[in-house]
Amino acid sequence: MNKKIGNINCVPILKYEFLPHMADAKFRAYGHSLEEVLANAAEAMVSLMWEADKIRPLRRESIRVEASNLEQLTVKFLTEFLYLFEVKSFLLTNVESIKIEEVKRDTGELFRLEAEVVGDDTPPGYEVYGLVKAVTYNEMKIEKIEEGWRLEVVVDM
Numbered sequence: 001m002n003k004k005i006g007n008i009n010c011v012p013i014l015k016y017e018f019l020p021h022m023a024d025a026k027f028r029a030y031g032h033s034l035e036e037v038l039a040n041a042a043e044a045m046v047s048l049m050w051e052a053d054k055i056r057p058l059r060r061e062s063i064r065v066e067a068s069n070l071e072q073l074t075v076k077f078l079t080e081f082l083y084l085f086e087v088k089s090f091l092l093t094n095v096e097s098i099k100i101e102e103v104k105r106d107t108g109e110l111f112r113l114e115a116e117v118v119g120d121d122t123p124p125g126y127e128v129y130g131l132v133k134a135v136t137y138n139e140m141k142i143e144k145i146e147e148g149w150r151l152e153v154v155v156d157m
Contacts, residue, residue: 016044021154025132026139029151034070037142037149038077038113039095045078045155046092049085049130055093057118066112070142073100073111074151078135081117089122132157 016029027044031037046052063080067073084090098115122128133156141152 015040016047018044019152024136024154024156026152026154029153030148031151032148034100034149035098037151038074038100039098039115041074041151041153042078042081042092042095042117045132045135045153046081048132048155048157050091050126050128052091052093052119055091055126056120057093058120059090059118060096061088061090061117061119063115063117064113066110068108068110070111071137071140073113074140074142074153075135075137077113077115078153078155082132082135084117084119085122090119091122091126091128092117092119094118130157 014030016027019026019028025048029037029041029044031040043052061084063077065073065076065080067076081092084092094117096116096118098113100111100113103110103112120126136154136156138154139152140154143150
């Protein structure tokens with residue numbers, strides 16, 4: 001079903017899907033923008049550990065990362081959710097806002113990401129059924145496509 005915003009028809013796209021992988025977990029995220037594809041990738045990754053739509057939005061956390069390329073930005077951003085879970089007992093339910101800016105420097109470009117995320121504390125009350133150990137660069141692909149962006153990520157389970 002198409003959604004109309006003003007004079008623009010917006011075709012909803014699939015947020016993410018899981019792909020076959022021999023030992024670990026692999027997913028492909030989609031988004032109309034770079035921000036949306038990374039937010040959908042975060043949702044895909046945490047869905048390997050808990051049901052994000054069942055987590056109440058009672059806590060807010062801020063994420064700020066910088067990287068020299070989009071692959072590194074992806075790994076740093078997604079790794080923040082592993083840190084928040086392990087160190088701060090935070091379960092993500094939603095990426096409320098995300099902003100990425102590209103900064104040109106003499107030494108090259110730099111990508112800066114700032115996000116506000118909401119969630120809740122770990123159990124009781126929630127089931128954590130898996131554990132992502134690490135986000136990898138293995139088989140990572142991030143590309144601009146006709147519909148927006150597509151990102152493939154493998155995580156160690």
